[in-house]
Amino acid sequence: MQAHPIRILRIMGILDGLSLLVLLCISMPLKYIWDHPQFVTINGALHGGIFILYCLAILYVQIRIQWRGHWTFLSFLAAFIPLGNFALDRQLKKMEHTTTTQPFQKIWIVYGIIFFSFFDLFVQLPVMSTYALSLGASTFVVGIVVGLYSFTNTFGNIFSGIFTDKIGAYKMLMLGLLLSVASLFSYQFIEDPTMLLIVRSLHGFSSGFITPAAFALLANLRREDTQGSGSAFTGAFVGLAAIIGPATGGILATKMSVPNVLSIVGGIGALLLIALLFLQRTKQQRSQNVMKERVPLIWSKKLVQSYVGAFFLMFSQGSLAYLLPIYVQELGYTSRMSGTLLSMFGIVAVIIFITPLNRIFDYLSASTSLFIGIVLLGVSQILLGEATTTIPLYGVLSLYGIGFSFTFPAINKLLAEATEKEIRGKAYGYFYAFFSIGTVAGSFVLGSLDLINQPGFLFTGVSLLAFSIVVFFLRERKG
Known part of the structure; x- marks a missing residue:
């Protein structure tokens, strides 16, 4: 039994x-x-x-x-x-004694794939900049290395968005997992910054296939009146990746080489690839293959807010990935500290995502949630440059987590409200392209301007607050 x-x-x-x-x-x-x-x-x-x-x-x-x-x-x-x-x-x-076991729902495999996709990203945050430095890269090249993954990820997102609507999410998820696993294992062959740049390009492009297909599939399966809380629940897996990923990367990097850390991530992806073989296509997926090929994507105000919100969310993340490990190292802490700090905002976000608090995203308009989230992210970035000891650092990252928890469901809800099911693959392709471009901009701009520590955090925070003013005047009130 x-x-x-x-x-x-x-x-x-x-x-x-x-x-x-x-x-x-x-x-x-x-x-x-x-x-x-x-x-x-x-x-x-x-x-x-x-x-x-x-x-x-x-x-x-x-x-x-x-x-x-x-x-x-x-x-x-x-x-x-x-x-x-x-x-x-x-x-x-x-x-x-009062609960019964439910049949396994194959949608959990999709949730697992979303977790893997962001876990792959977050594992790299506390180690990639210092790893590039260890290979002899300059500060400028380090900025490129951190951002190149997301730059090529942009083209993978667009490719996935177009073909998800044509061939179905299942095939795109299979292809994305297969190529991502291969690229993760290829870090074992890196010997210099040039090889690192090549592998980062391939890794970013192949990983870009996964998220548009997965999120389009989930959005199509949700009821329209639960897009806010549903996006929050999906965001919980992003948050869990943000909790576990940086801490895992930081801690394991003190025990083994970065290529070995990424090979472990590749092994997780390989297991999900095997699990995906047992995921039969649903009627929804099959219908995607026979839909009309030319359905227009209307660039409404909500869709623009969704895309620009995605850009600034990941601009903030990219800046954090570039600045925090260097800042923490200059304060005298190890990569373990930067990993646990990056995990802190994920813990706070997940608390909001999986508790009844997530229902607030069904009641607030998506534009209002976006405004609140961007303001909190901007304030957090500015305060982070002023924090120099452990307790303030963790406190600011907690505030950052609240901002993240408002922003992520808001931009997903805006996209769902602005599109029909038939074009959500393409819509999410562009959506995650803006995600990737934002990450590139965050690390590349700061690296190009040689902004680190307090000036870098201040620049990022002011940029976010400037965008929040635009959102305030564009927002739509609920009801």
């Missing part, structure tokens, strides 16, 4: 709670009082492995039980609180 998903979660939760208590109550005193650091090393590695299995158990419950998102968040949060897992277990025991 198959074990109930919540029973599996309870077992992993108890093991995670026990390993945390041993780490805090035994291993850490042995290190800091009796000078035996090896116990923290061993126990820390064991606890880290159990925590990963615990997170996978949470994901398994979410898929098979389909409980409300706040339970996923509470389960995740409990792992960071001493005795939290044990307190949660009492409630989980009751739920185990």
Whole structure:
């Protein structure tokens, strides 16, 4: 008899709670009082492995039980609180007897692919600029290296958008995963900055096939009155990638080479590629293959706001990717610190995305949400240049996460409201092209102007606030 998903979660939760208590109550005193650091090393590695299995158990419950998102968040949060897992277990025991296992919905594979696509991006953030420097690249070339992925990603997005509507999302997802996995493994052959530029170009272009196809498919499956909260839920997977990706990249880069880190990411992509083989095309996908080929894309005010909002969101992200690792390093911290800082904004965003708070995006107009989000992003960038110690840095990145959580659903909702199903592949292709161009602009402009540290953050923040003024006058009030 198959074990109930919540029973599996309870077992992993108890093991995670026990390993945390041993780490805090035994291993850490042995290190800091009796000078035996090896116990923290061993126990820390064991606890880290159990925590990963615990997170996978949470994901398994979410898929098979389909409980409300706040339970996923509470389960995740409990792992960071001493005795939290044990307190949660009492409630989980009751739920185990009142919930039933649901059939596996293949749409979760699509969510997994979205997570992978952004995980691939976020893993690179804390390590790519310093990796390029280690190969002998100049500051100017480092800016190009960071931005080149997104520059070529632009052309991949447009290509995917056009052909998603013609051949279907399934084929584009297959092709994108296959080529992305191959490019991730190709980092093993890099020996100098020139080779790095070539691989970054191929990596960015192939990865651009994935997101337009995946987001167009999901948008077409959602009801029109849930586009806001639905986009927020999808954004949770982007947020999870933002939490796990930078921390993973920063931590693993202290243990192994950057090419090996990216090969691990490639292995995850290969597993999803195998899973995608079992994803049968839906009637919606088949209908895309026989639709009329020439459906006009009308550039309405909402669509323009969506595209320009995507540009400035990723302009901010690109600036952050370029500036933060260098800034943190100059403050005397390691790449581990920059990774966990970048994860902080994702944690805050996911809290808003998966809890009932996401319903605010169904009630607020998309333009108003966009205005709020861009203002918070701009203010966060300016404040980041003023923060020099740990607590202020984490506080500002938390504020940045709130801005991200308002901006991402808003631009997706604007696009959904401005387009019909028949052209959403093309619309999302251009949408993510603006995403990519924004990232390029963020790192390339700052690198070209040689703006780092406080001047770079100030420049980015002022640019975002200037755009927010435009959004304010273009916004449409709900109802």
